[in-house]
Amino acid sequence: MKNIKISSLSKVLLVITGLLFFGALFVPMWQIQLEAPQYPEGLVLRLHANKIGGDVEIINGLNHYIGMATLHTENFFEFKVLPYVFGTFALIAILLVFVAKRKAVLAFLITYVVFIALAAVDFYRWNYEYGHNLDPNAAIRVPGMAYQPPLIGYKQLLNFGAYSIPDTGGWMLTAAGILLFLIVLKEYKFNKNN
Amino acid sequence: MKNKFVKAIFAIALGSALFTSCKPKNSGDAVSGDAAQKAYVAPGKYDEFYNFVSGGFSGQLSVYGLPSGRLFRVIPVFSVDPEKGWGYSEETKPMLNTSNGFVPWDDLHHTEMSQTNGEVDGRWVFGNANNTPRIARIDLKTFKTAEIIELPNSGGNHSSPFITENTEYVVAGTRFSVPADYANGDVAINTYKENFKGHISFVKVGKEGEMDLAFQIVTPGVNFDLSHAGKGKSHGWFFFSCYNTEQANTLLEVNASQRDKDFIMAVNWKKAEEYIKAGKGKKQTVKYAHNKWNEKTHTATSEIKNEVLVLDAAALKDICYMIPCPKSPHGCDVDPTGEYIVGSGKLAALIPVFSFDKLMGAIKNKKFEGDYGGINVVKYEAALHGEVQKPGLGPLHTEFDGRGNAYTTFFVSSEVVKWDIKSLKVLDRVPTYYSVGHLCIPGGDSKKPFGKYLIAYNKITKDRYLPTGPELAQSAQIFDISGDKMELVLDFPTIGEPHYAQAAPADLIRNNGQLKFYKIADNNHPFVAKGEKEAKVTRKGNRVDVYMTSIRSHFAPDNIEGIKVGDEVYFHVTNLEQDWDVPHGFAIKGADNGELLIMPGETATLKWVPKKTGIWPMYCTDFCSALHQEMQGYVRVSPAGSSVPLSWSVGTNLPKATK
Ligand SMILES: [Cu+2]
Numbered sequence: 001m002k003n004i005k006i007s008s009l010s011k012v013l014l015v016i017t018g019l020l021f022f023g024a025l026f027v028p029m030w031q032i033q034l035e036a037p038q039y040p041e042g043l044v045l046r047l048h049a050n051k052i053g054g055d056v057e058i059i060n061g062l063n064h065y066i067g068m069a070t071l072h073t074e075n076f077f078e079f080k081v082l083p084y085v086f087g088t089f090a091l092i093a094i095l096l097v098f099v100a101k102r103k104a105v106l107a108f109l110i111t112y113v114v115f116i117a118l119a120a121v122d123f124y125r126w127n128y129e130y131g132h133n134l135d136p137n138a139a140i141r142v143p144g145m146a147y148q149p150p151l152i153g154y155k156q157l158l159n160f161g162a163y164s165i166p167d168t169g170g171w172m173l174t175a176a177g178i179l180l181f182l183i184v185l186k187e188y189k190f191n192k193n194n
Numbered sequence: 195m196k197n198k199f200v201k202a203i204f205a206i207a208l209g210s211a212l213f214t215s216c217k218p219k220n221s222g223d224a225v226s227g228d229a230a231q232k233a234y235v236a237p238g239k240y241d242e243f244y245n246f247v248s249g250g251f252s253g254q255l256s257v258y259g260l261p262s263g264r265l266f267r268v269i270p271v272f273s274v275d276p277e278k279g280w281g282y283s284e285e286t287k288p289m290l291n292t293s294n295g296f297v298p299w300d301d302l303h304h305t306e307m308s309q310t311n312g313e314v315d316g317r318w319v320f321g322n323a324n325n326t327p328r329i330a331r332i333d334l335k336t337f338k339t340a341e342i343i344e345l346p347n348s349g350g351n352h353s354s355p356f357i358t359e360n361t362e363y364v365v366a367g368t369r370f371s372v373p374a375d376y377a378n379g380d381v382a383i384n385t386y387k388e389n390f391k392g393h394i395s396f397v398k399v400g401k402e403g404e405m406d407l408a409f410q411i412v413t414p415g416v417n418f419d420l421s422h423a424g425k426g427k428s429h430g431w432f433f434f435s436c437y438n439t440e441q442a443n444t445l446l447e448v449n450a451s452q453r454d455k456d457f458i459m460a461v462n463w464k465k466a467e468e469y470i471k472a473g474k475g476k477k478q479t480v481k482y483a484h485n486k487w488n489e490k491t492h493t494a495t496s497e498i499k500n501e502v503l504v505l506d507a508a509a510l511k512d513i514c515y516m517i518p519c520p521k522s523p524h525g526c527d528v529d530p531t532g533e534y535i536v537g538s539g540k541l542a543a544l545i546p547v548f549s550f551d552k553l554m555g556a557i558k559n560k561k562f563e564g565d566y567g568g569i570n571v572v573k574y575e576a577a578l579h580g581e582v583q584k585p586g587l588g589p590l591h592t593e594f595d596g597r598g599n600a601y602t603t604f605f606v607s608s609e610v611v612k613w614d615i616k617s618l619k620v621l622d623r624v625p626t627y628y629s630v631g632h633l634c635i636p637g638g639d640s641k642k643p644f645g646k647y648l649i650a651y652n653k654i655t656k657d658r659y660l661p662t663g664p665e666l667a668q669s670a671q672i673f674d675i676s677g678d679k680m681e682l683v684l685d686f687p688t689i690g691e692p693h694y695a696q697a698a699p700a701d702l703i704r705n706n707g708q709l710k711f712y713k714i715a716d717n718n719h720p721f722v723a724k725g726e727k728e729a730k731v732t733r734k735g736n737r738v739d740v741y742m743t744s745i746r747s748h749f750a751p752d753n754i755e756g757i758k759v760g761d762e763v764y765f766h767v768t769n770l771e772q773d774w775d776v777p778h779g780f781a782i783k784g785a786d787n788g789e790l791l792i793m794p795g796e797t798a799t800l801k802w803v804p805k806k807t808g809i810w811p812m813y814c815t816d817f818c819s820a821l822h823q824e825m826q827g828y829v830r831v832s833p834a835g836s837s838v839p840l841s842w843s844v845g846t847n848l849p850k851a852t853k
Binding site for chain 1: 745746747771772773774819820821824
């Protein structure tokens, strides 16, 4: 069982992966778009690595009708941790260029996939929490109604249509994952003879 | 034989009488099949042009869309408007201050849009107040009146607020010549010829639009009617029509219609500037108000000024020249090239068109036929380009389409007539319903008209709409002028008297940095509460200040106790919303005042002096949300001298019940 060195093409791809991780720090990762007849221009929540952006104040104002808790960046430990996580991922990708072992790349890919899965679970948990934990004294109470936005995709929440989809950073992270996968694929499938 | 002849004549006369007594063609016939399509703007679609229409005796400015004729908004300018708190809130009261104190009404006749290089630029609209002479500037980022300046030495501010091609000045000519404010006005009225003077005001406009009465020119006593600035080659000149050159002071309908020709007064304002620089202006003591709206404090301030520089037209010979113009000239319009000046004698049966080049030549070669009150009178023929023959009856106003055509309204014959500026040939005519005054082509008095639509502003509308008692709808009519023939496409009712109007492409205005809401962080109102935590009530003697906030769907505080009969209570309401189109209102029972209408991020103040004890409900008047009807509160009023402590709360029952 010896460690097989990766090709220079893979090294280039690793550099790009690192840059994608790094770049994702500066743009929003995820967006929840809200649409209603009264908001033809739409409202949007943008989740960055380190904060909630977009029309937070307006959405907080609207949420009080249904008794949903208001959103504040400081209430989420995630926004303190995520910048370091992505920064570390970026460093690892660059480091792998020098390590240049295909097994190491595979291990990184697996770590990343596990991280994404955990992140999705975490995101779902928060969505559930906000959607279900409603003030019993809220003005509008619809029996059986929860206001949990979809993990990904579209859902109608009373008069609002909610789209939960990746933003620029999300697509960069997706691209980083795909690149890692391609590197692993290339190294294991086409470099078997090496 | 003879008998037969008489019979035949009789038959012909009867026949033509029958024929002519048929009901005149109305626009039902005049409208072509595709008119509805041309005026139709589908629900949710925007109009091509904004149309800023003066409200005449309503004192306000209305905003319509073209070609749909839909009313978007009425902007309060010179008249109080309890609906919007204009003139009722403490912040807006100073806007209607004058040297005569608070004036709650005026008569807004003309609108004029700011220009750059002679083209409409979409920054501001100016409007005149006739009665207590003033000029207002309306900011098109907020559609709000931002400034009002009063004009001394004036009466009936009619030839106003016309504008120079880079918005250097808005001008105002007095309609009523009166003794100057700096002279003794306690004189016999029949001393008009000796004691009454005309004053033309030049109001400088700064970079941010701020107005400043730069100077006035004193002239013989006449009635100045309308005006327009030169443009292009005639930039630097201004033209004012004047009537009553007979200088009558009673029964003007007869006594001011005696002379065959009155005048258009040409003013060389660049020359006037030179004289001001050379110190030829005389400082005169007058009193006038200058009111400004501050976007940061959401508050107006009014300053009384005491001085004006006056130039004497009779002494400084090369500022003003009189051009004879038949007969009682009304409109005075300059074509897009700046070469042709169209005079409209409202009692004349022709339209004289003057040439700027010829006028300059006549002045240079001193082709004068004498003087009028010390002002040189240029020979009529020496300045004349030509006359439009038999155009119609009662020509009033002319605008231009930028393709070499002029369009003149005829009050008496109730029509719009299109003619060629160079050849002076009549090209087309359409009837209006009825008795048209001003007309407007978007950019039609600028260097660059958008010659697609023409709007006629009519004085009479009988039989046009369902009747509404003795007083009928006011009305305007839109014509498509893009083809050879003018085509009526729509009638639409308007507010007040639609006197004059301006129009500009919609994008020029709505893409010019329009404001959607006020940033709460930038709110520097002295009584702002930037969050509910800052909401409070304070008392100083019998003055109570309520720092109140409003947000969907409650006020803070919404329970107030400890107010006493005779207190002066000031509700300073800050709308905390930071979202487009979420104003809140504020009203309290029994207030002898208006309501407040507060835009997002704005603070407004309502003064209330409770006269009776009891519980006084207050509520939001602008349907703001699903819980708007819950947006309410109570004020408890106790007798004067009561010991009920001042307390306020929201969401908590205060004060604690004392068993
Ligand atoms: Cu409200």
